[in-house]
Structure formats: C-alpha cells, structure tokens
Amino acid sequence: MRSHWSNCIANFDNEVDDFVADYFADPQRRVLLVAAAGFDPRSRRIAALLSGALGDRLSAVYIREERPRPSEALVRRGDENEAALQALTPNCRIVKVDVFADDGAPVGGTRVIAALVDYDVPEDVTDVVLDFSALSTGIGFPLAKILLEDCEAATGRAFHLMVVSNPETDDRISSVPSSRPSPVRGFAPLAGGDRKVAQIWIPQLAHGKMGTLAQIGVAVGECYKICPLLPFPASNPRRADDLLSEYQSALVDEWLVDPRDVVYASERNPLDCFRTLSLLKTRFDRTMQDSYEPRLVLSPVGSKVLAAGALLAAIEHEMAVHYLETEGYTFEDIAPERAAAPDQTVHLILSGPLYASYPAPHPTA
Structure with a gap:
C-alpha cells in the first residue's frame, strides 16, 4: 500500500x-x-x-x-x-x-x-x-x-x-459520446470471491454529462448503492447546488439516491477526493465483511482535479473505472474580456x- x-x-x-x-x-x-x-x-x-x-x-x-x-x-x-x-x-x-x-x-x-x-x-x-x-x-x-x-x-x-x-x-467543451460504455484499460472490475458482489457506483456529476452517465449506469448494472460525487467546496459556491438541480430527475426517479449517500470532495485538491473515496471504501469493507464483497465503480467525467483524485483511489484500492469514450468535441470560443x-x-x-x-x-x- x-x-x-x-x-x-x-x-x-x-x-x-x-x-x-x-x-x-x-x-x-x-x-x-x-x-x-x-x-x-x-x-x-x-x-x-x-x-x-x-x-x-x-x-x-x-x-x-x-x-x-x-x-x-x-x-x-x-x-x-x-x-x-x-x-x-x-x-x-x-x-x-x-x-x-x-x-x-x-x-x-x-x-x-x-x-x-x-x-x-x-x-x-x-x-x-x-x-x-x-x-x-x-x-x-x-x-x-x-x-x-x-x-x-x-x-x-x-x-x-x-x-x-x-x-x-470544461463547461465550454462539449462532447459527443460514443454508444459503447466500457471499463478503462487496466481498471476493469475484479472477479468476486466467495461472497456475493455488491456494487457501489460513484458517478462524478458534471454539467452536460447526464446522457453520458445514464449510459454508463446501464452498463454498470445493478447497484447496491449509488453515491454521486459533487464538487464542494468549488470556485463557484453554487456549483454543487446547480448540479443537484440539473440531475434532480435522475437522482430521485431513476437512481433512487438516498441524500445521505451523496459524496462531496474539493474541486481544488485531488487528495481530498482520494481521501474521501478511500474512507468510503474502508467503511463499506467494514460493514459488509461478513455478507457481501463491496465493489466500488468510479465514473470520473468532469473536473480533472476530481478525476485525479479518483485515479489515485482506483490505483491504490483496485477500484473499477467505467467510462464512455468521446467521439468528438466542440469548443466554444469566448472573448478575453468574458474569461x-x-x-x-x-x-x-x-x-x-x-x-x-x-x-x-x-x-x-
């Protein structure tokens, strides 16, 4: 370790x-x-x-x-x-x-x-x-x-x-997702042991990525829990609230997320995200040790700082990473004074x- x-x-x-x-x-x-x-x-x-x-x-x-x-x-x-x-x-x-x-x-x-x-x-x-x-x-x-x-x-x-x-x-870069969600190379789910596997999916919520995450969620399959990852604190203090509003229908009607399962990590420090995901794994390992094999599945689709924290957690704890590759991008130019x-x-x-x-x-x- x-x-x-x-x-x-x-x-x-x-x-x-x-x-x-x-x-x-x-x-x-x-x-x-x-x-x-x-x-x-x-x-x-x-x-x-x-x-x-x-x-x-x-x-x-x-x-x-x-x-x-x-x-x-x-x-x-x-x-x-x-x-x-x-x-x-x-x-x-x-x-x-x-x-x-x-x-x-x-x-x-x-x-x-x-x-x-x-x-x-x-x-x-x-x-x-x-x-x-x-x-x-x-x-x-x-x-x-x-x-x-x-x-x-x-x-x-x-x-x-x-x-x-x-x-x-990131918000100015729009992506056209492919139609084939898959694990990232080297980060595929590990085979379960003697216990039944309980999947915990941790999708990183990001602006404009609802369709992408919906397809990934279908590919991930049945989950014991879904724990959305939100950026907080963030440079825009309302970013987490805006994302909760954007994803409200999915969170409530499709993913059936318990508000207590929402995960927050700093938009500025990848170590905060790493520590948060590490703590989450420790808690699931402890609470399920006699009944289920917890499998944490990450889907980092937004901020690269949060994605870097997810990367460290995936390497250190052998977590799976599911994503949807991008077929193409569009980039919105803005005038310098609007930066x-x-x-x-x-x-x-x-x-x-x-x-x-x-x-x-x-x-x-």
Missing part, C-alpha cells in the same frame, strides 16, 4: 511555479514529460513551465488523440498546440493514437500503451511528469498507472502528476526518493 498518498507532497497555483523553479534548478535533474498535444487550451501550460526551468534537460512524449471526423477548427487548434510544444521541447516524440477501432470499439488505452511499450526511458531521467490536464480518461488513466509502476520499479526516479484545471473551461476564473494548477509527487522512509508499495497495488 502507498501509505504516503493521503498526505503526499502537493503544491497549488503559485506554489507550483515556485516548486518547479527550485526543484528543477538542480543541473543533475533530467525530466521526461508525458502530455497531450490536442486542441485543449491548457495543453501548453505545464510544458512551458518545465521548459523554462529545465531547458535542454527536458524531453517529452506528446499524445495526439485521433478521433473520427474532427472539425477543421479543432484540428487547427491541435496543430498549433503541437507546433508550440515541439518548439518548447525540441527533444520530443509525437505519438498519434487512434481512439477507436474500425468497428467503433474504444481502444485508445490499449493503443497508447502499445505505442509506448518499446519506448525506453533514458537511464539518466530522474523525474517523470505526467501532465493530466488535456488527456482523456481512456488515455490518461492507463498512462498514469504504467508510468507510476515503471517509476516505482526504477531506483531514484520520481513520478509527478500535474493538472491544469478550469471548470469554466471567467483563472486556471488552477496542481502538482503531486506520487513516488520517488523523497518517500524512501515509507514502506514500499504492495506488489499487487
């Missing part, structure tokens, strides 16, 4: 800039950045920050997620971001990943891992950074799991997770020499 995750090294907003400037100033540090090279306006932020501190000590692998029939505007944005990222990190590799197979099956997670399986991280790399900001769930979760395992197996190599999040920007809250930046160190005094992770974790 990773006992340090509940209170691991974390930095937020301006603290991230200060940490990068100080920690990566050491000329012995060599960094591999893994990030997205898509249309998302947050794609360049972390690369620019690291490039300014590291210069030619930074190398990168950029993932370009390819979906069927993208709009010309989004392709142009992606091309611009890709060119900017290559300028920031000349020592980089662009990996194009077809998210769907010919028959429409979501295979992005499998393909991104296959594309990187032959990529040998240089031995002099001291730190691996995963920029989770613009990666989809189907790509980002498998990448995080395999990169973390590789860093934990290496001697003296740290693994960092960084996120640039803005819920208002809402600034981006939030989060940085976590999940493994490495700084935790040498903690027990090593369990081999099956």
